[in-house]
Structure formats: C-alpha cells, structure tokens
Amino acid sequence: MTQTRVTKRQNLFINGEWKEAEEYTPLYSPYNGEILAEIPKASIQEADEAIDAAVAAQTAMKKLAAHERSEILSNLVQLLEENAEKAAEIIAKEAAKPLTTARGEVARTIQTYKFAAQEANHIYGETLPLDAAPGGEKRLAYTKHEPLGVIGAITPFNFPMNLVAHKVGPAIATGNTIVLKPASQTPLSSYFLAELLEKAGLPAGALNVITGSGRVVGDRIVTDDRVSMITFTGSPEVGKEIRSKAGLKRTTLELGSNAAVIVDEDVDLDRIIGRCVQGAFGFQGQVCISLQRVYVHEKLYDAFVEKFVAKTKELVTGDPLDEKTDVSALISEGDVDRVLAWVKEAEENGAEVKTGGKRDGNVVLPTVLTNVPADAKVSCQEVFGPTVMINSVKSVDDAIAEVNNSRYGLQAGIYTNNIHKAMNASDELEVGGVMINDIPTFRVDHMPYGGVKESGTGREGIKYAVEEMTELKLVVVNHNI
Ligand code: NAP
Secondary structure (H helix, E strand, O other): OOOOOOOOEOOEEEOOEEEOOOOEEEEEOOOOOOEEEEEEOOOHHHHHHHHHHHHHOHHHHHHOOHHHHHHHHHHHHHHHHHOHHHHHHHHHHHHOOOHHHHHHHHHHHHHHHHHHHHHHOOOOOOEEOHHHOOOOOOEEEEEEEEEOOEEEEEOOOOOOOHHHHHHHHHHHHOOOEEEEEOOOOOOHHHHHHHHHHHHHOOOOOOEEEOOOOHHHHHHHHHHOOOOOEEEEEOOHHHHHHHHHHOOOOEEEEEOOOOOEEEEOOOOOHHHOHHHHHHHHHHHHHOOOOOOOEEEEEOOOHHHHHHHHHHHHOOOOEOOOOOOOOOEOOOOOHHHHHHHHHHHHHHHHOOOEEEEOOOEEOOEEOOEEEEOOOOOOHHHHOOOOOOEEEEEEEOOHHHHHHHHHOOOEEOEEEEEOOOHHHHHHHHHHOOOOEEEEOOOOOOOOOOOOEOOEEOOEEOOEOHHHHHHHOEEEEEEEEEOOO
C-alpha cells in the first residue's frame, strides 16, 4: 500500500485563535529541500486583523498586575522546559541549525523568559527632588513606566526563538500587546511559541503571529499608526527602510556587523584558538556577532593561522539533525552563491584561501582567508556565512584602527595581558560592547546588547528592552495648597 505524506498546514494566530489564511506557501528545509509545512502568506487584510486584535487586547493586558504578567512568563518557562527537545528540533529543521546549537538556543530562550518574568516585578520609577529648583518646594514628584500599547516585532531567521523572546518577553513584562512577524524561513518556532503562550494564560489578542512577505506584512505593521513601537532585528538595509517609514513610532533596530577580535603579542594561543574557531563558525557564521575579522600581532601571526586552520579542519559538516554536525547548510542557495563569490573576489584581490572556499550541497565548507584587503567584501561587509579573515598587524593601535574602519559597530573583542592596552581598547573601539579577553560573539541575555553606526539603535537585554518599551510618565503632587 502506498502512503501519502500529509504536510502540516500551519494557521495564523490572531486574537487567540488559529485562523485559516487566504493563501499558503510551502516551507522548505534549507538543508535538503524537504517540505516542512504549509505556511500562511498573510494578506494586508489579515495583517490588519492582527493589529485590530492587539489594539483590543490592550484593555485586558492593562488589567493584569505585575505579578500576573510575571506568572504568565514563568508558566511559559515551564512549558518550554517540558518541550525543549521539540523546540530544538523545530529550529534545527527550519533554520538548518545543528541540533546541538539549536538546543543551546532553546536553553538561552528559557533564560530570556526567566529574566523577563523577573523583570515584570521590578519596573521601578524614581522620586525627584523638585525643590532643587526654586518654585519646586513642597512638591512630590515621581516617575512611572507605562506600556506603549501595541509593539510590532519583526524578527530574523538566525535565532528564531531567542530573538523573538527578546521582544515578546519584555513586551509581556511591560503589559504591551504584540504583533509578531517572524522571518519567512523560520515561522514554525514563533507559532510554537504562540501555542505555549496560549497555554501559559496570556489573554487572547495579546500576542498575534502572522507570516508572509516582510515587504507586505512587515511594511503594514511598520506603517500602521496604531502600532506604537517597532522592534526589529535583521539586516541594515531593511532596518534603514523601516526607520524611514516608521514616522514617530519608537524604533529599536538590532542590525548586522562584521565583528572583529584583536590578538595581542603576549597571548597564549592554545587557550583562545578553540573559542575563536567556535565564534567564527557557530551556526555557519550566521550570527550577527559572528567572528568575521581577526587582527593578530605580527609576532604571533604565523602560529595563530596555523593553529586556527588546523582546528577549523576538525569541524564536522553535514545534516543539522546529526548530533555530530558542527556546520550545516546556509539558509538559502542564493547565500551559498553569494558567500563563495565574495571569497573569490577576495582571492582575486590578493587574499589566500587557507581552507574551505568550496561547497558541499548547500553547506559552505568553513573558510579561512589571510591577507585580505580592507575593501574586499569579506572584510568590509557582513558575510553572514562560515568565513573568517585573519590579517597581521604591527600593534594593538593599528588593530583598533582596522576594527573601527567599518560601517558597523556591534561588539568587538581583544585578547591581551596588558591592562593598559585593554582599557585603551575599551575607550577607542567604536562598538556597543567590548569583550576583553573574549571573542565579540559573547552574549548572555540580560546584558545590554545593541550597536552603533549601521549596527543599529537602542538596546535589548530584558531590563534595557523594558525601558525601550515603556513611556516614562511624571506625576507631581503639589502640597502647597
Ligand atoms: P532580513 O532579511 O532583514 O529580515 C528580517 C525580517 O524583516 C524578516 O522577518 C523579514 O521578512 C522582514 N522584512 C523584510 N523586508 C521588510 C520590509 N520591507 N519591511 C518590514 N519587514 C521586512 O534579515 P535576515 O536575513 O532574516 O537576518 C539576518 C540579518 O539579521 C543579518 O544582517 C544579521 O546581522 C541581523 N541580525 C542582527 C542581530 C542583532 O541583534 N543585532 C541579531 C540577529 C541577526 P521576510 O523573511 O519575509 O523577508
């Protein structure tokens, strides 16, 4: 007997209901092209319905006390812990994220919601000494944080659960409602989140998930006047477009980078090589703070390159669902072609390919380049693929200048045993975060995180996102009368 495979059809999540869409599109595995599900391609009208629901749900969200919002988030944490393996499999399949890395993302997602559950109970204002100004005598002044209203959250494919958590977690903690538009390649994890939040007790309409083209559905969310804030994580190109269309809405933009690390002359290489290789190739380099550029002091350069290349060659490439896989497919075939073309361009301009530079299906083999000119795309643009360039520098000061010679400024790292050089680097590096004796790829989920230059505006990390997602209100009590 022949068996027909039934593809799962996912519906939209609007106003607490799973709603059939007018149109669906197949979702393919980036690794092997298998159809994973049928995904709704929301229309403008369906996007409007999601926004209507979020507007209406503001009343219910405003009624929730801080401890009730915290409890919903704690319930979500518990449900995620119970369903961690399922969540990891969803990410591994839709994003081709190696299963072990996907498990790591789920563990971090749980952390993020734990921080959000705590933060819901700690949203403080302050009292102000108004009598510091003549005329301010006998007036009590205090501030409080009020929810903005409807938050439009637009998210990328590379951390489909944790980057959504960085928006949904603080939005719930602060009593806002949300319209979430996840990346078209990774919608299943967001719908799974909606399922769990429904069980966790979130009021209907407080979270709405819609999928479809960013240019259509995303644009509708960005331009609707009823949405008070856009929190966007994605590419600088889309970020700039959103900023230009968002009008007076508050916008947080978490964008790309070509993150770099500096290696000083006094460093014990054996203690850092493994970490650097991990930072360069984790999730195929599709990480906004992936280690893309390495500037090594000339005294250690040859040894660094030799050890780095040897360690890179140990990486296992292949199926994301195989426990042994370190590096799997890029998110699309177009990205495979783009990354290899950029490697070729660097080679034509004098760079040397030490390993990789080839594909195996949709997997780009981990690629190490040396002597890369600063204007080669693999240096000055965001590669978002498994390539890293290693250049020699004469001094830490020269390295700082190279790092700063960039449109981007998300995070940077410096390995050194010299406290003066470390402190100087922390002053001089033009980035949102400086990691001393670590790679730029370091992140835990409560630290302030965000960039300067074309890496974006605003900060995430729950406490900081809470500030972005609330309006400060001042109350002055006059007791002169
Ligand atoms: P992307 O192409 O910019 O897409 C991000 C999101 O924006 C997707 O949901 C996309 O929808 C949507 N979108 C596309 N065009 C839009 C428009 N005109 N209006 C509104 N929304 C629109 O980014 P990606 O390829 O998914 O992710 C990779 C990028 O994200 C990299 O640049 C990376 O550095 C950055 N990133 C930054 C951080 C950070 O925290 N700084 C973290 C992770 C990733 P569709 O999928 O339907 O096109």
